Amino acid sequence: MCGIVAAVSTHNIVPILVQGLQRLEYRGYDSCGVAVHQASLGGQGGLARTRSTARVSELLTQIQGSGLQGATGIAHTRWATHGAPVVDNAHPHFSFGPGATGDGAGQGAGGRVALVHNGIIENYEALRVQLQARGYRFDSQTDTEVIAHLVDSLYEGDLFTAVRAAVQQLHGAYAIAVVHKDEPHRVVGARAGSPLVLGVGQGEQAGAHFLASDAMALAGVTDQIVYLQEGDLVDLQLGRYWIAGRDGRPLGAAQRPVRTVAAHSGAVELGPYRHYMQKEIFEQPRAIADTLDGIEGIVAELFDGAGQDGRSGASAWRVFQEIDSILILACGTSYYSGCTAKYWLEEIAGIPTQVEVASEYRYRTSVPLPRQLVVTISQSGETADTLAALRHAQSLGLTNTLTVCNVATSAMVRESKLAYITRAGVEIGVASTKAFTTQLAGLFLLTLALAQSKGRLTPEAEAAHLKAMRHLPVALQAVLALEPQLIGWAEEFAQKDHALFLGRGLHYPIAMEGALKLKEISYIHAEAYPAxxxxxGPLALVTSDMPVVAVAPNDALLEKLKSNLQEVRARGGVLYVLADADTQIDSGEGMHVIRMPEHYGQLSPILHVVPLQLLAYHTALARGTDVDKPRNLAKSVTVE
Structure with a gap:
């Protein structure tokens, strides 16, 4: 969701700004723009911008046509919250001062302040009324334009002072980067609730400094990264930068250290695949192998945390000894991985487990259990609702926290006592695939480690589980070989408007994940139910036009599931069943069966979800939707 790139340099920075936006496209957006200070290259002129509601490639064409150049600039990809995705609502936003109007069609030059913003300002309406009373005219429907005018109204010759005063009046979440026409070699940033990193220039860019919402935006430019913390302000100038806390007091290098972060640009190359989602589905054997690499045995130390701000991490063994229940907090696909883990944790580790949607948990009155382990799950580690839920749990006194995440440097990892870092690699497609299966692998390891700490894991059981996990990459390759059969299913699904997904027990969350994938990228309405x-109730919907997908492993609930399938067939429903080889479920009239290569016991959710991913992908392909960037959705949901 929404991306920021900003820079202060001695060279034309526009190519780096545009490249940064291209690296952030995976987050999802519906407009984009760049603003520069024209005088920053030693020439004449002030602030100028170009904005587009098309892709970044079209923005680049506009920039080349206009000749936009500057050594100081800010850039943005916007995912619409306040106001439709039109040019006037696109960032960067300008403030032209009291009584002044915009520059027509949202482009051009003349602003006094230029600003980009990720997040949501909750009190923007009250601030808007105050600023209008002071003569400021608004050209957009966004909450962001309020911040630009507010900074302008507080400016008295020093941009940092104005930004510091402005953010003290903001309620909500924000990461901002701001430029002023009177200071051509300066960018000021601030963050609260939305991620922002500082990049320190190297080589040709020595002396330059950068801001970005994601270190990936700076791949190939610098790997020297400072992770700004909640409430930080940062002042970027040529050859120097400094960081201050919310109170404006400077913070030293020990408090905000420079880290070397490898964000390789090659990780986002599409290669021979048609879409990133397809690439990421087929990367799952490698992703699982990488996530499990180096694990010789089950030990609690696998989950030892690095600690916030690089401090010495906590002992997972000690925490696991203390806890007697688990609370899992997550959103979307990560929530479904948590729902799957609940079955493992209660059956194998014998630990009572509760799974909550993060956005609901943080706003309800709950009963904190002092010996509870709070587990947050997130691909990015910056998911706003999950991060806020983690902080809410900590505010209630729940200090034993653990994050399962794909990004080791993320806020969620830094703020949790313990962590397990999956190794899915960069995931570009909005619909999560390899991040989900690697989360499941990490959560199964957590289950085993907790079972061991509670004396419920024998050496024989440990060896058997590890053997099964090491075989997962090979088993996944066999599942991926089912793709041609799933293409056949997809051709039929592409003609439908609704679908029903069924599962029982451990595979009910997998049915939910399958329904989510289908609706996310094909726009077919899909629901999942325990069979x-x-x-x-749901049986009332079943007709020959409502395909019903069933996940049918050979487990203790198989015979119950077979009875449920007969209920569908008796009502004229058409079934699509993913069945283990020995389930004795055969294809026939109204019954389409794809046989899974092998039964995989408690780890079978990791295998059964892959055909559902392929079904969604090929259905979307047949319907001609934008697979990697589905409408209205974003990859990293960094606003509430």
Whole structure:
């Protein structure tokens, strides 16, 4: 969701700004723009900008046509919250001062302040009324334009002072980068609730400094990164930068150290695949192998945390000894991985487990259990609702926290006592695939480690589980070989408007994940239910036009599931069943069966979800939707 890139340099910075936006496209956006200070290259002129509601490639064409250049600049990809995705609502936003109007069609020059913003300002309406009373005219429907005018109204010759005063009046979440026409070699940034990093220039860019919402935006430019913390302000100038806390007091290098972060640009190359989602589905055997690499045995130390701000991490063994229950907090696909883990944790580790949607947990009155382990799950580690839920849990006194995440440097990892870092690699497609299966692998390891700490894991069971996990990459390759059969299913699904997904027990969350994938990228309305709930309502929807997908492993609930499938067939429903080889479920009229290569016991959710990913992908392909960037959605959901 929304991306920021900004820079102060001695060279034309526009190519780096545009390249940064291209690296952030995976986050999702519906408009984009660049603003520069024309005098920063030693020439004449002030602030100028170019904005577009098309892709970054079209923005680049506009920039080349206009000749936009500057050594100081800010850039942005916007995912619409306040106001439709039109040019006037696109960032960067200008403030032209009291009584002044915009520059027509949202482009051109003449602003006094230029600003980009990620997040949501909750009190923007009250601030808007105050600023209008002072003569400021608004050209957009966004909450962001309020910040630009507010900074302008507070400016008295020093941009840092104005920004510091402005953010003290903001309620909500923000990461901002600001430029003023009177200071051509300066960018000021601030963050609260939305991520922002500082990049220190190297080589040709020595002396230059950068801001970005994601270190990936600076791949190939610098790997020297400072992670700004909640409430930080940062002042970028040529050859120097300094960071201050919310109170404006400077923070030293020990408090905000420079870290070397490898954000390789090659990780986002599409290669021979048609879409990133397809590439990422087929990367799952490698991603699982990488996530499990080096694990010789089950030990609690696998989850030892690095600690916030690089401090010495906590002992997972000690925490695991203390806890007697688990609370899992997550959103979307990560929530479904948590729902799957609940079955493992209660059956194998014998630990009572509760799974909550993060955005609901933080706003309800709950009963904190002092010996509870709070587990947050996130691909990015910056998911706003999950991060806020983690902080809410900590505010209630729940100090034993653990994050399962794909980004080791993320806020969620830094703020949790313990962590397990999956190694899915960069995931570009909005619909998560390899991040989900690697989360499941990490959560299964957590289950085993907790079971061991509670004396419930024998050496024989440990060896058997590890053997099964090491075989997962090979088993996944066999599942991926089912793709041609799933293409056949997809051709039929592409003609439908609704679908029903069924699962029981451990595979009910996998049915939910399959339904989510289909609706995310094909725009087919899909719902998932525990198969035993069919007769309690959903059966009323079943007709020959409503395909019903069932996940049918050979487990203790198989015979119950077969009865549920017969209920569908008796009502004229058409079934699509992913069945283990020995389930004795055969294809016939109204019954389409794809046989899984092998039964995989408690780890079978990791295998059964892959055909559902392929079904969604090929259905979307047949319907001609934008697979990697589905409408209205974003990859990193960094606003509430």
């Amino acid at each position: 035993g709930e069919l007769k309690h």
